[in-house]
Structures are given as C-alpha cells and as structure tokens.
Amino acid sequence: MGEDSYTGNLYQRFPVTVERARGAVVWDESGREYIDMMGGYGVAVVGHCNDMVVAAIREQAGRVITVHSSLYNRTREAFLEALAEVAPAGLTGIHLNNSGAESVEAAIKFARKYTSKKGVVAMRGSYHGKSMGALSLTFNPKYRKPFSPLLEGVSFAGFGDIDSVRDHVTGDTGMIIVEPVQGESGIHVAPDGFLRELRELCDERDILLAFDEVQSGLGRTGKMWAASHWDVIPDIMCVAKGVAGGVPLGATLTRPEILSRISKGEHSSTFGGNPLSCAAGKAALDSIVQDDLAGNAGRVGSHLISELNRMAGRHRIIREVRGLGLMIGVEMRFEVREVLHDLIGRGVLMLYSGRNVLRMLPPLVLSMEQADAVLEGLEGALRSEEERRNVR
Ligand SMILES: Cc1ncc(COP(=O)(O)O)c(C=O)c1O
Numbered sequence: 001m002g003e004d005s006y007t008g009n010l011y012q013r014f015p016v017t018v019e020r021a022r023g024a025v026v027w028d029e030s031g032r033e034y035i036d037m038m039g040g041y042g043v044a045v046v047g048h049c050n051d052m053v054v055a056a057i058r059e060q061a062g063r064v065i066t067v068h069s070s071l072y073n074r075t076r077e078a079f080l081e082a083l084a085e086v087a088p089a090g091l092t093g094i095h096l097n098n099s100g101a102e103s104v105e106a107a108i109k110f111a112r113k114y115t116s117k118k119g120v121v122a123m124r125g126s127y128h129g130k131s132m133g134a135l136s137l138t139f140n141p142k143y144r145k146p147f148s149p150l151l152e153g154v155s156f157a158g159f160g161d162i163d164s165v166r167d168h169v170t171g172d173t174g175m176i177i178v179e180p181v182q183g184e185s186g187i188h189v190a191p192d193g194f195l196r197e198l199r200e201l202c203d204e205r206d207i208l209l210a211f212d213e214v215q216s217g218l219g220r221t222g223k224m225w226a227a228s229h230w231d232v233i234p235d236i237m238c239v240a241k242g243v244a245g246g247v248p249l250g251a252t253l254t255r256p257e258i259l260s261r262i263s264k265g266e267h268s269s270t271f272g273g274n275p276l277s278c279a280a281g282k283a284a285l286d287s288i289v290q291d292d293l294a295g296n297a298g299r300v301g302s303h304l305i306s307e308l309n310r311m312a313g314r315h316r317i318i319r320e321v322r323g324l325g326l327m328i329g330v331e332m333r334f335e336v337r338e339v340l341h342d343l344i345g346r347g348v349l350m351l352y353s354g355r356n357v358l359r360m361l362p363p364l365v366l367s368m369e370q371a372d373a374v375l376e377g378l379e380g381a382l383r384s385e386e387e388r389r390n391v392r
Pocket residue numbers: 041099100101102104127128129130179183184212213214215216240241
C-alpha cells in the first residue's frame with residue numbers, strides 16, 4: 001500500500017482501504033461492505049458519520065475552526081457544560097486535550113501537584129498510552145523497556161487484587177490509576193468490589209484515585225461510565241476516543257479543588273478545546289444521551305456475550321469470553337491472526353488484543369441483526385480455523 005512507503009512499520013495493518021463509513025458499516029474502495037467491530041479502536045462510539053456530528057462539524061467549520069483557550073468561545077462552553085452534565089458527581093473541573101495519552105499525562109501532573117507525592121500505582125495488564133508519562137503507567141514491558149528510563153516511582157499491582165495494591169502503596173503514592181475494564185490486555189472486567197476497595201484505600205491513605213475510561217467510557221459498557229456499574233466515583237477521570245464522534249479530543253476530569261492547584265501556564269494544550277472538536281463533542285454527547293446508545297450497547301452486548309458463550313461450548317478453540325456491553329474479548333487457545341484475516345473475507349472487521357484475544361469495540365449503534373451477522377461470520381471463521389488446525 002502507498003502509505004507504507006512513508007509511515008514505517010508502526011502499526012499492525014490489515015489489507016483493507018476504507019473509502020467511506022456510516023453507522024456500524026464501512027466500505028472499501030471497491031464498494032465491499034464490512035461490519036465494523038473495530039470501530040476505529042473504539043472511537044466510533046456514536047456510529048461513523050453520525051448525522052448530528054457531521055452537521056455540527058459543518059456548521060462550526062464555516063464559522064470558526066480555531067480559538068485558543070486564551071480566548072473564550074461559546075461552542076467550547078457548551079461542550080464543557082454537556083460533559084459536566086454527564087460526568088460522575090463532582091468531576092466538573094475539566095482540562096481539554098487531544099488524545100487518551102494526553103488525558104493521562106494531565107492526570108499524572110494534577111495528582112503530583114495536588115498531593116506533592118510522586119509515586120503512582122498502576123495495574124498489571126494496564127494500558128494508558130504511549131507518550132512517556134502514559135507509557136510509564138502502561139504494564140506491557142514490550143512497550144516500556146526500549147524507552148527506559150521512564151517516570152520513577154511507578155509500580156504495578158495485581159488487577160483485582162486489593163492486597164497486592166496495598167503492598168504497592170508507599171508514603172509517596174499520590175495516585176492509583178485503573179481501567180474499570182482493561183482493554184488492551186484482553187478485556188478484563190474489574191471484579192465486583194475492587195473499585196470500591198480502591199476508593200476506600202485511597203481515602204484512607206490520601207491518594208487520588210484515577211479511572212482511565214478512555215476505552216470503557218461513553219456508554220460502551222451499557223452505562224455512561226464503566227465505573228457506574230459499581231457506583232464508584234474517582235478523583236480524576238480520563239476520557240478520549242469517541243468523545244468527539246471521531247474528531248481528536250481528550251479530556252481530564254477532576255474535582256475543581258484539584259484542578260485549581262494547577263497554576264497559570266503549568267499545563268496547556270494548543271489544540272485542546274478547539275471549537276471544531278468541541279462542536280463535534282457536544283453533538284456526540286447529545287447523540288449518546290438522546291439515542292440511548294448505552295442502552296443499546298447493554299442490550300446488543302449482552303446478546304453477543306451470551307451467544308459467544310454458547311459458541312464457546314461448540315468450539316473448544318475458544319478458551320474464554322469476557323466483556324461488558326460492547327467491550328468484548330474472546331480468548332482463543334492460539335494466535336488469532338488467521339481468524340481476523342478470514343473474518344475480513346466474510347465482511348467483518350475485528351480487532352485483536354494481544355496475540356490470542358479477538359476484541360470487539362463496535363460503534364454503539366450496532367443492531368441485533370448486525371450482531372447476528374458477526375456471529376455467523378465468526379462461526380464460519382472458527383470452523384475454517386479448526387479445519388486448518390485439525391482440531392474439531
Ligand atoms: C484505556 C486507554 N487509555 C489510554 C489510551 C491512549 O489513547 P490514545 O491512543 O488516544 O493516546 C488508550 C488507547 O487505546 C486506552 O485504551
């Protein structure tokens with residue numbers, strides 16, 4: 001492909017050139033249609049080319065595209081109001097940036113400034129991005145090792161294991177950060193009680209609790225925020241991916257008293273809060289709420305998860321099905337590369353997560369019929385794989 005001659009070898013690529021997209025469907029250059037279970041790595045929350053988002057971008061692009069945060073802008077104000085409206089109670093201090101990693105970078109700085117403590121406890125299996133600060137909190141040594149030294153004072157506790165977290169906390173721990181549902185390490189849902197135990201530990205030890213909802217937030221798991229399944233509110237929350245319907249935008253939410261400890265100039269972003277992203281963001285949040293996308297994610301996700309569990313009963317090559325709403329992982333007993341390529345031939349785009357987990361992060365507008373078509377495609381791909389491997 002032409003792009004490859006410029007872009008190096010940074011991405012695991014699939015041989016599909018996307019020409020256009022709508023809802024949960026994308027089309028390639030030849031007009032072939034695919035159900036998009038990749039969803040732009042979880043970005044296409046409100047569906048590709050969501051009507052409200054497209055109209056908002058068009059309107060804003062004709063008025064003003066860039067207004068730095070040193071000036072005021074009503075579109076930005078409207079987006080901030082809409083985000084604060086759906087945010088967990090009390091998290092109305094909002095820093096706007098452009099990506100998941102940036103939202104985590106801000107979280108690290110906010111916690112350091114507020115607590116005057118440097119240490120961070122992250123989780124084994126965590127993923128928080130690849131800029132140097134966010135990378136320091138990302139577990140996979142394969143990503144971290146080539147770029148050391150990274151931030152000092154970071155340690156990784158067992159996800160779901162409060163005793164392990166306690167063992168990692170020191171007098172210098174300022175922040176504990178966790179994904180309520182871990183995405184990149186193969187979709188692992190926090191065990192019941194874990195987030196509440198973290199909340200209690202943080203309150204006990206004067207530590208800020210940060211939830212990274214970059215992948216799990218915005219309705220994906222069946223509620224606006226994954227942590228709402230357990231009614232736990234963090235001190236800091238990271239949001240990005242689908243928050244602006246596909247246009248780059250990230251946000252770090254916290255309590256106003258925490259944000260107010262950051263003095264003028266100590267943190268900023270040139271593009272953060274630009275009106276184009278904010279217009280798209282307001283429309284995306286409106287669509288999530290008005291169209292009850294979390295409700296649809298819950299219904300279609302439950303259907304998929306229960307059918308996948310039945311499929312696991314028929315196919316020994318499936319080790320485990322995990323997930324919440326439309327954040328689903330299917331762990332196989334071998335590498336999934338062939339299955340992913342086979343699925344492309346059957347009109348389904350799907351993600352991997354690690355080598356042996358099939359991952360689904362579709363747009364939340366996915367219909368039951370589309371979910372059934374995905375299941376049918378997967379059934380066929382698994383049969384072919386079993387034939388290839390002779391493991392019926
Ligand atoms: C939970 C989580 N945090 C942070 C990030 C980093 O986001 P970005 O790639 O926008 O920097 C990701 C990306 O997948 C993520 O899943």
